[in-house]
Amino acid sequence: MTRTLAAAVATSALVALPAFAVERSDVLETYADIAAAKYADSRDAARQLQTAIHKFIDAPSAEGLDAARTAWREARIPYMQTEVYRFGNPMVDEWEGRVNAWPLDEGLIDYVDPTYGGATDENEYAALNVIANPQFQLSGRTVDASRITPDLLQDVLQEADGVEANVATGYHAIEFLLWGQDLNGTDAGAGDRPWTDYASGDDCTNGNCDRRADYLRVVTDLLVDDLDEMARAWGANGAARADLTADEEAGMAAILTGMGSLSYGELAGERMKLGVLLNDPEEEHDCFSDNTHESHYYDGVGMQNAYLASYTRMDGSVVSGPSPSDLVAAADPQVDAQLRERLDASVEALDRVRDAANDGMAYDMMLARGNAEGEKLVMDAVDALVAQTRAIERAVAALDLGAIEVEGSDSLDAPDAVFQ
Amino acid sequence: MKYAVAFTIGLAIAAGSVAAGVEQAIDDQILPGYAAFSDATAALRQTAMNDCTAAAIRPDWNGAMDAWLGVGHLRFGPAEAEGRATAIAFWPDTRGATARTLADLLIARDPVIDTPEGTATLSVAARGLYALELLLYDPQFDDNGAYGCALLRALTTDLAAMAASIEDEWQNGYADALRHAGDPGNDVFLSEREARQTLFTALLTGLEFIADQRLGRPMGTFERPRPARAESWRAGRSQRNVILSLRALSGLADALADSGTPRTDAAFSRAMDLADTLDDPVFGAVVDPTGRLRVEVLQQAVRDARETALMELGPALGVSAGFNSADGD
Numbered sequence: 001m002t003r004t005l006a007a008a009v010a011t012s013a014l015v016a017l018p019a020f021a022v023e024r025s026d027v028l029e030t031y032a033d034i035a036a037a038k039y040a041d042s043r044d045a046a047r048q049l050q051t052a053i054h055k056f057i058d059a060p061s062a063e064g065l066d067a068a069r070t071a072w073r074e075a076r077i078p079y080m081q082t083e084v085y086r087f088g089n090p091m092v093d094e095w096e097g098r099v100n101a102w103p104l105d106e107g108l109i110d111y112v113d114p115t116y117g118g119a120t121d122e123n124e125y126a127a128l129n130v131i132a133n134p135q136f137q138l139s140g141r142t143v144d145a146s147r148i149t150p151d152l153l154q155d156v157l158q159e160a161d162g163v164e165a166n167v168a169t170g171y172h173a174i175e176f177l178l179w180g181q182d183l184n185g186t187d188a189g190a191g192d193r194p195w196t197d198y199a200s201g202d203d204c205t206n207g208n209c210d211r212r213a214d215y216l217r218v219v220t221d222l223l224v225d226d227l228d229e230m231a232r233a234w235g236a237n238g239a240a241r242a243d244l245t246a247d248e249e250a251g252m253a254a255i256l257t258g259m260g261s262l263s264y265g266e267l268a269g270e271r272m273k274l275g276v277l278l279n280d281p282e283e284e285h286d287c288f289s290d291n292t293h294e295s296h297y298y299d300g301v302g303m304q305n306a307y308l309a310s311y312t313r314m315d316g317s318v319v320s321g322p323s324p325s326d327l328v329a330a331a332d333p334q335v336d337a338q339l340r341e342r343l344d345a346s347v348e349a350l351d352r353v354r355d356a357a358n359d360g361m362a363y364d365m366m367l368a369r370g371n372a373e374g375e376k377l378v379m380d381a382v383d384a385l386v387a388q389t390r391a392i393e394r395a396v397a398a399l400d401l402g403a404i405e406v407e408g409s410d411s412l413d414a415p416d417a418v419f420q
Numbered sequence: 421m422k423y424a425v426a427f428t429i430g431l432a433i434a435a436g437s438v439a440a441g442v443e444q445a446i447d448d449q450i451l452p453g454y455a456a457f458s459d460a461t462a463a464l465r466q467t468a469m470n471d472c473t474a475a476a477i478r479p480d481w482n483g484a485m486d487a488w489l490g491v492g493h494l495r496f497g498p499a500e501a502e503g504r505a506t507a508i509a510f511w512p513d514t515r516g517a518t519a520r521t522l523a524d525l526l527i528a529r530d531p532v533i534d535t536p537e538g539t540a541t542l543s544v545a546a547r548g549l550y551a552l553e554l555l556l557y558d559p560q561f562d563d564n565g566a567y568g569c570a571l572l573r574a575l576t577t578d579l580a581a582m583a584a585s586i587e588d589e590w591q592n593g594y595a596d597a598l599r600h601a602g603d604p605g606n607d608v609f610l611s612e613r614e615a616r617q618t619l620f621t622a623l624l625t626g627l628e629f630i631a632d633q634r635l636g637r638p639m640g641t642f643e644r645p646r647p648a649r650a651e652s653w654r655a656g657r658s659q660r661n662v663i664l665s666l667r668a669l670s671g672l673a674d675a676l677a678d679s680g681t682p683r684t685d686a687a688f689s690r691a692m693d694l695a696d697t698l699d700d701p702v703f704g705a706v707v708d709p710t711g712r713l714r715v716e717v718l719q720q721a722v723r724d725a726r727e728t729a730l731m732e733l734g735p736a737l738g739v740s741a742g743f744n745s746a747d748g749d
Binding site: 103120121122139161162165260261263264265273274276277278279280282369370389390392393394396397401 | 644
């Protein structure tokens with residue numbers, strides 16, 4: 001056996017030699033392989049959620065609701081790690097709103113507390129409550145919602161009236177249907193929807209339990225279908241993989257664009273810093289379930305494992321290969337070392353937020369006015385993500401990535417046209 | 421396009437003239453711009469201390485707003501620190517947080533505003549220029565008695581303090597870090613390229629903000645225009661904000677490359693001409709097709725200016741667009 005092992009080591013050392021110069025094409029293929037694995041894991045976890053939800057709806061109980069909530073939390077773990085693909089890959093970005101649109105005016109979907117208010121200047125349909133209303137007026141026409149169907153949710157209600165806060169599908173719609181509104185503000189506690197919101201007959205609380213169950217079933221089925229579509233798009237002959245690998249330089253730029261835009265504008269800015277500056281618990285990403293600390297953490301992990309090209313699947317197996325890090329290191333080892341350090345630092349900072357939340361300071365409590373300790377935890381993570389963004393820009397420069405898809409414009413293509 | 425940060429290939433030109441561009445931007449645009457903003461907010465505070473009626477304060481509020489538009493696109497370094505730029509200019513407010521938070525303060529007569537430290541802990545929705553605009557112009561905030569007066573004084577004091585801090589940090593350290601980008605020990609800007617890229621990114625982001633937010637929000641869709649989403653419509657100065665911010669961005673572009681970018685210059689001229697001659701102070705005309713088209717033509721001209729700068733000025737500076745805070749949703 002020893003001899004065989006030695007021979008195997010020798011062989012792998014030999015074949016490793018030509019791989020010393022990492023090829024961009026191999027990095028892109030590995031990136032797509034990992035994306036495919038993450039979306040497949042997300043779909044499979046959503047199927048577990050679907051099973052739990054069907055079971056709960058068929059025989060409502062407190063335990064059934066708990067099991068569904070646990071399955072939802074589990075389903076977020078692989079999905080959040082895919083967010084790194086969003087901003088660099090047009091197919092993902094166009095699709096993303098179906099599964100993870102946020103923030104939402106939840107009164108569109110179901111009953112809300114009186115303090116929520118009604119329609120607003122921004123959104124006339126903020127309190128539409130489709131579960132209670134089998135027929136309603138929308139943008140000047142009558143909608144028949146007597147049956148809750150996939151078409152009703154994805155084609156009629158999603159972004160109704162051109163307002164992004166009208167979110168009818170995806171994780172956060174399901175989250176609202178499982179937890180309900182979090183009415184604790186920046187104090188302890190998450191949403192507390194009673195399981196009897198899905199009970200039949202006289203046990204039904206808050207009315208329309210059948211329609212609520214129909215909605216929950218349809219929206220969960222849609223999530224599974226949407227994730228399956230994206231897992232296939234990254235598969236062997238998938239369109240997202242083909243887009244990424246069509247042009248090596250553009251593909252590398254897409255990888256780093258996805259990391260940079262998620263780090264800075266989205267996670268550090270929109271999802272974290274803004275909530276602290278506004279002291280607003282509604283600005284928390286998973287605001288019904290108080291699961292935000294986990295979601296942010298896995299965003300960070302997803303960026304790191306995309307850069308290092310090593311992803312541990314839900315079943316424990318590892319998908320790995322030539323990485324963006326290898327390419328950057330070949331171009332400029334210092335830039336690569338700095339970026340790896342800063343990815344480590346941001347994951348650690350996000351992990352400290354997670355620890356504090358698990359020890360009792362929920363993410364929305366960190367946003368409270370005057371909670372200096374909470375603010376510091378969040379802002380340390382923001383600062384780490386901003387620092388990481390600067391390192392990503394340096395990696396873009398080190399790889400000397402050229403022009404990608406800059407759209408033509410009159411002023412360049414036909415300079416005279418602009419004066420007409 | 422929200423997913424795409426376009427990287428254009430760098431064709432570096434002689435380093436001397438490029439460094440001169442950064443110097444010129446600092447000396448002609450940034451330092452005088454922040455000094456003017458600091459002065460204007462100090463004057464606003466003084467006026468509120470003397471006479472806290474809306475009529476008395478409005479002219480100085482407009483002066484402060486004008487000055488902010490000269491520097492509001494420079495959202496990095498001292499302006500980004502402690503969330504200052506967001507607290508000075510919290511707009512757009514897509515969830516009505518400013519009105520709601522101000523109303524809560526007024527109902528509770530919340531004593532948190534009794535000290536500057538307390539005011540600084542307020543939600544950014546209730547601080548800065550846009551919260552003041554609501555207090556000074558919206559009828560629902562008329563006549564709030566002694567507490568309303570105290571609130572105006574607290575918010576103008578807070579604003580002036582933020583403006584002074586930004587100016588101070590630029591004068592005492594940050595301008596030097598930018599000027600001496602790439603020097604040993606400079607851990608803010610590791611190369612001259614990073615200094616150029618920071619200013620170039622601010623230019624592109626500023627143009628994007630005008631097109632997508634200042635113009636795009638009131639435009640809404642063709643079927644559903646949204647005039648009530650225009651910036652500063654209560655103060656009647658939506659168009660003025662576009663004119664002044666375009667002027668500031670044009671100045672920055674000139675400073676960065678004072679010669680050799682004729683297409684960028686032409687694209688800016690065209691956008692500024694359109695903005696000057698629009699004659700639609702709060703973009704109320706977006707509700708009819710002709711009026712909306714005129715705003716759309718201006719929006720297109722601003723986008724052309726951005727793309728032209730990306731293609732012409734970027735290569736001249738040897739940089740691409742960096743990541744910006746608007747890359748998310």
